[in-house]
Amino acid sequence: xxxxxxxxxxxxxxxxxxxxxxxxxxxxxxxxxxxxxxxxxxxxxxxxxxxxxxxxxxxxxxxxxxxxxxxxxxxxxxxxxxxxxxxxxxxxxxxxxxxxxxxxxxxxxxxxxxxxxxxxxxxxxx
Amino acid sequence: xxxxxxxxxxxxxxxxxxxxxxxxxxxxxxxxxxxxxxxxxxxxxxxxxxxxxxxxxxxxxxxxxxxxxxxxxxxxxxxxxxxxxxxxxxxxxxxxxxxxxxxxxxxxxxxxxxxxxxxxxxxxxxxxxxxxxxxxxxxxxxxxxxxxxxxxxxxxxxxxxxxxxxxxxxxxxxxxxxxxxxxxxxxxxxxxxxxxxxxxxxxxxxxxxxx
Amino acid sequence: xxxxxxxxxxxxxxxxxxxxxxxxxxxxxxxxxxxxxxxxxxxxxxxxxxxxxxxxxxxxxxxxxxxxxxxxxxxxxxxxxxxxxxxxxxxxxxxxxxxxxxxxxxxxxxxxxxxxxxxxxxxxxxxxxxxxxxxxxxxxxxxxxxxxxxxxxxxxxxxxxxxxxxxxxxxxxxxxxxxxxxxxxxxxxxxxxxxxxxxxxxxxxxxxxxxxxxxxxxxxxxxxxxxxxxxxxxxxxxxxxxxxxxxxxxxxxxxxxxxxxxxxxxxxxxxxxxxxxxxxxxxxxxxxxxxxxxxxxxxxxxxxxxxxxxxxxxxxxxxxxxxxxxxxxxxxxxxxxxxxxxxxxxxxxxxxxxxxxxxxxxxxxxxxxxxxxxxxxxxxxxxxxxxxxxxxxxxxxxxxxxxxxxxxxxxxxxxxxxxxxxxxxxxxxxxxxxxxxxxxxxxxxxxxxxxxxxxxxxxxxxxxxxxxxxxxxxxxxxxxxxxxxxxxxxxxxxxxxxxxxxxxxxxxxxxxxxxxxxxxxxxxxxxxxxxxxxxxxxxxxxxxxxxxxxxxxxxxxxxxxx
Numbered sequence: 067x068x069x070x071x072x073x074x075x076x077x078x079x080x081x082x083x084x085x086x087x088x089x090x091x092x093x094x095x096x097x098x099x100x101x102x103x104x105x106x107x108x109x110x111x112x113x114x115x116x117x118x119x120x121x122x123x124x125x126x127x128x129x130x131x132x133x134x135x136x137x138x139x140x141x142x143x144x145x146x147x148x149x150x151x152x153x154x155x156x157x158x159x160x161x162x163x164x165x166x167x168x169x170x171x172x173x174x175x176x177x178x179x180x181x182x183x184x185x186x187x188x189x190x191x192x
Numbered sequence: 193x194x195x196x197x198x199x200x201x202x203x204x205x206x207x208x209x210x211x212x213x214x215x216x217x218x219x220x221x222x223x224x225x226x227x228x229x230x231x232x233x234x235x236x237x238x239x240x241x242x243x244x245x246x247x248x249x250x251x252x253x254x255x256x257x258x259x260x261x262x263x264x265x266x267x268x269x270x271x272x273x274x275x276x277x278x279x280x281x282x283x284x285x286x287x288x289x290x291x292x293x294x295x296x297x298x299x300x301x302x303x304x305x306x307x308x309x310x311x312x313x314x315x316x317x318x319x320x321x322x323x324x325x326x327x328x329x330x331x332x333x334x335x336x337x338x339x340x341x342x343x344x345x346x347x348x349x350x351x352x353x354x355x356x357x358x359x360x361x362x363x364x365x366x367x368x369x370x371x372x373x374x375x376x377x378x379x380x381x382x383x384x385x386x387x388x389x390x391x392x393x394x395x396x397x398x399x400x401x402x403x
Numbered sequence: 404x405x406x407x408x409x410x411x412x413x414x415x416x417x418x419x420x421x422x423x424x425x426x427x428x429x430x431x432x433x434x435x436x437x438x439x440x441x442x443x444x445x446x447x448x449x450x451x452x453x454x455x456x457x458x459x460x461x462x463x464x465x466x467x468x469x470x471x472x473x474x475x476x477x478x479x480x481x482x483x484x485x486x487x488x489x490x491x492x493x494x495x496x497x498x499x500x501x502x503x504x505x506x507x508x509x510x511x512x513x514x515x516x517x518x519x520x521x522x523x524x525x526x527x528x529x530x531x532x533x534x535x536x537x538x539x540x541x542x543x544x545x546x547x548x549x550x551x552x553x554x555x556x557x558x559x560x561x562x563x564x565x566x567x568x569x570x571x572x573x574x575x576x577x578x579x580x581x582x583x584x585x586x587x588x589x590x591x592x593x594x595x596x597x598x599x600x601x602x603x604x605x606x607x608x609x610x611x612x613x614x615x616x617x618x619x620x621x622x623x624x625x626x627x628x629x630x631x632x633x634x635x636x637x638x639x640x641x642x643x644x645x646x647x648x649x650x651x652x653x654x655x656x657x658x659x660x661x662x663x664x665x666x667x668x669x670x671x672x673x674x675x676x677x678x679x680x681x682x683x684x685x686x687x688x689x690x691x692x693x694x695x696x697x698x699x700x701x702x703x704x705x706x707x708x709x710x711x712x713x714x715x716x717x718x719x720x721x722x723x724x725x726x727x728x729x730x731x732x733x734x735x736x737x738x739x740x741x742x743x744x745x746x747x748x749x750x751x752x753x754x755x756x757x758x759x760x761x762x763x764x765x766x767x768x769x770x771x772x773x774x775x776x777x778x779x780x781x782x783x784x785x786x787x788x789x790x791x792x793x794x795x796x797x798x799x800x801x802x803x804x805x806x807x808x809x810x811x812x813x814x815x816x817x818x819x820x821x822x823x824x825x826x827x828x829x830x831x832x833x834x835x836x837x838x839x840x841x842x843x844x845x846x847x848x849x850x851x852x853x854x855x856x857x858x859x860x861x862x863x864x865x866x867x868x869x870x871x872x873x874x875x876x877x878x879x880x881x882x883x884x885x886x887x888x889x890x891x892x893x894x895x896x897x898x899x900x901x902x903x904x905x906x907x908x909x910x911x912x913x914x915x916x917x918x919x920x921x922x923x924x925x926x927x928x929x930x931x932x933x934x935x936x937x938x939x940x941x942x943x944x945x946x947x948x949x950x951x952x953x954x955x956x957x958x959x960x961x962x963x964x965x
Contacts, residue, residue: 093278093282093285096278096281096282096285097278099278100274100275100277100278103274103278104271104274107267107270107271107274110398110402111263111267111402114263114402114403115263118258135403136403139398139402139403140398140399140403142398143394143395143397143398143399146394147391147394147395150277150387150390150391150394151387151391153281154277154278154280154281154383154387154390155383155384155387155388160222163223163592164222164223164226167223167226167227167230168226168229168230168233170230170616170620171230171231171233171234171619171620172233174234174620174621174707175233175234175236175237176237177707178237178241178624178657178660179237179240179241179244181656182241182245182653182656183241183244183245183248185652185718185719185722216593216594219593220519220520220589220593220594223588223589223592223593224519224520224523224585224586224589227585227588227589227619228581228585230619230620231581231585231619231620231622231623232623233623234620234621234623234624234627235623235624235626235627235630236627237627238623238624238627238628238630238631238657239627239630242631242642242653245650245653327634327638327639327640328638328639328640329639329640329641329644329647329648330639331647336647336648337641337647337648339640340634340638340640340641340642344630344631344634344640344642348630
């Protein structure tokens with residue numbers, strides 16, 4: 067147990083280095099990550115609303131804006147997910163085996179989704 | 193055979209004979225949960241792909257649904273789930289620091305977060321049902337093809353939250369008895385599950401409600 | 404092995420008497436978390452389903468004796484018969500059967516005391532009986548008619564409630580398979596003693612590892628698809644119904660995302676068994692050990708990229724060629740194994756034991772099934788024989804000629820370890836002859852009728868095919884009869900077989916370095932693996948086996964003295 071404590075020591079410190087500055091907050095890195103998740107969520111919702119408005123106002127550029135919106139929002143979502151997996155699920159301190167265990171299904175599921183999206187919509191959207 | 197047994201006594205006296213060491217046990221548990229989550233990723237991907245295909249092909253229906261629904265309620269719900277994930281990890285941290293009462297408090301908040309989330313989902317489903325968006329196909333409704341693609345992933349996720357709430361309560365029950373005082377692996381396993389459910393929601397929230 | 408004190412002389416006899424002490428039959432009927440008991444539970448129940456599924460196959464052949472409907476009342480009844488036959492054989496026989504051997508043998512081969520999660524192991528097994536009841540109940544309520552692939556709209560709009568039960572049962576079996584596989588992966592990665600490095604692992608463990616990775620990554624596709632299918636059937640959704648904005652091809656894609664990798668779930672452990680059996684019974688090291696281990700992984704990963712060759716006639720045309728290429732690529736790792744097996748037996752001191760005969764039978768039949776697989780991968784040929792008996796022949800060559808022969812090889816090979824008694828070799832050889840020729844004359848002519856154009860899944864066929872079908876049916880009955888020989892052999896040997904001793908085959912892998920059957924925690928003392936699991940024919944290996952013989956009493960059967 068003592069070893070485990072040592073191993074996880076970083077998670078029990080209330081001090082975090084962020085952008086070159088030391089921040090002290092109850093909960094340490096976990097609280098900082100939660101703050102980041104909250105901020106990113108606000109950015110997501112606001113930018114979605116703003117872009118929706120833009121799409122509504124400029125129907126000509128709708129396709130481009132829609133693509134920008136999708137890429138931006140999914141990018142943020144992936145960052146958020148990675149934060150949770152990396153810090154809250156402690157992938158940071160886990161072995162490489164566990165990283166493979168989580169990456170393999172992501173790869174397989176990702177490729178399958180890509181495939182299903184890529185084939186012409188023969189049956190989709192009649 | 194008697195001699196054989198006798199000659200093996202020193203070996204049999206080893207404590208690890210038939211029992212795994214704590215570290216071995218913890219590693220097994222963790223790897224097992226990660227593998228389980230790996231399989232969950234694939235199931236959710238099927239639910240999600242059904243929605244994405246629909247999203248691409250039926251832009252108008254989805255846009256209309258977004259307009260009707262708004263993002264207020266679901267954003268609040270998202271915050272609740274994100275917060276519960278934070279509570280969860282704080283609970284584990286407390287137990288790792290030997291603070292059982294703190295752990296119980298944090299995990300309690302986690303379970304509460306899950307319950308509030310489910311309540312929010314119930315309200316949302318009621319509103320949708322009021323609009324005529326239901327699970328089954330109905331030729332009379334303009335929403336007839338949206339409902340199933342929406343409900344399947346979100347309800348499947350909600351079911352996972354429900355199981356998570358039950359699991360949290362069980363962790364609290366065991367934790368209160370001091371089960372995790374020496375080895376918090378049980379909390380960590382639940383944590384992995386709960387954070388995973390949170391990650392799925394982060395993706396669903398973006399894909400279904402925002403994009 | 405120096406730590407093992409050696410009781411010799413008078414104790415050796417006592418030791419033999421001890422070796423016969425095995426779990427009571429009633430232990431197998433109860434909840435148990437011992438991987439050896441669970442392994443037998445899996446094995447016996449899977450074999451039971453093999454008999455039921457086999458009886459249905461006999462029904463199918465009886466129906467096809469004449470070109471008209473005679474046994475069945477309608478084409479629909481025939482549909483449900485082959486549907487339940489396929490479902491039982493795949494979900495209730497082959498997949499659990501490999502879980503049986505995996506459960507019994509893998510922890511022993513690794514030198515572990517049990518699986519990583521004994522409770523989960525038992526739970527995964529006990530999901531099977533209720534699932535089987537659900538599936539079989541469905542057959543008697545209002546049977547599923549859509550084949551084991553369950554394509555919509557056959558499975559959504561045209562099948563009765565049995566289809567719903569079928570989907571529920573398959574769901575449960577999938578969950579059981581995922582849990583079992585998680586258990587195998589964790590066991591293989593985490594439960595090895597330090598001396599058992601990954602490159603000393605017996606090849607069966609490699610194969611089970613590859614199989615389990617496939618099961619964990621692919622089975623959830625089935626779970627997802629079945630969930631949507633159940634929703635379509637029960638909740639009125641239209642995921643797979645074009646009339647409601649759905650897509651029938653979505654099912655085909657997702658189903659084969661799972662089911663093509665799943666055919667490797669069904670055969671990879673058999674390939675692992677083959678490496679064990681061929682090496683032990685020809686007293687030669689496995690040829691190209693590392694490549695065989697890695698080719699299992701190769702098959703697992705390439706297996707995920709070939710699914711659409713099941714959909715050559717329903718996929719858009721431009722996607723056929725890429726899938727034809729990936730499908731042919733998968734013959735490469737399989738070919739590596741084939742040549743490894745040939746290299747292994749080449750110049751060996753081959754003992755034609757029953758296990759070896761079935762392994763050689765696998766070798767000869769699987770290569771035919773493999774080649775017809777490559778033929779089917781070739782698009783122009785596939786279009787011609789699509790949905791004919793050629794396809795039926797192909798997958799029976801790989802699943803019966805492959806997997807079932809490997810199951811028999813494994814049975815004859817490990818039966819002494821499981822029960823402490825040898826099987827009757829004479830009966831084993833008779834069993835082999837009947838099975839081999841029964842099989843060959845059942846399924847080889849199907850290539851011909853397939854190319855002549857007889858479609859699969861029909862009860863009524865053109866009269867010109869009748870002689871072929873009668874030959875096939877007759878041989879099928881011989882094949883069916885041969886099963887009773889092995890059942891008789893198992894029962895007789897269980898009670899009256901000669902005592903096996905710890906290591907009747909003088910094998911080097913760890914499961915043989917303990918008593919037969921092994922004690923509750925597998926090894927009385929921490930086992931020390933030999934430096935090379937297949938290092939036969941060296942002085943070091945002879946010395947190692949000598950120590951084992953001394954430790955556990957000398958082998959008492961004739962097979963070991965060759």
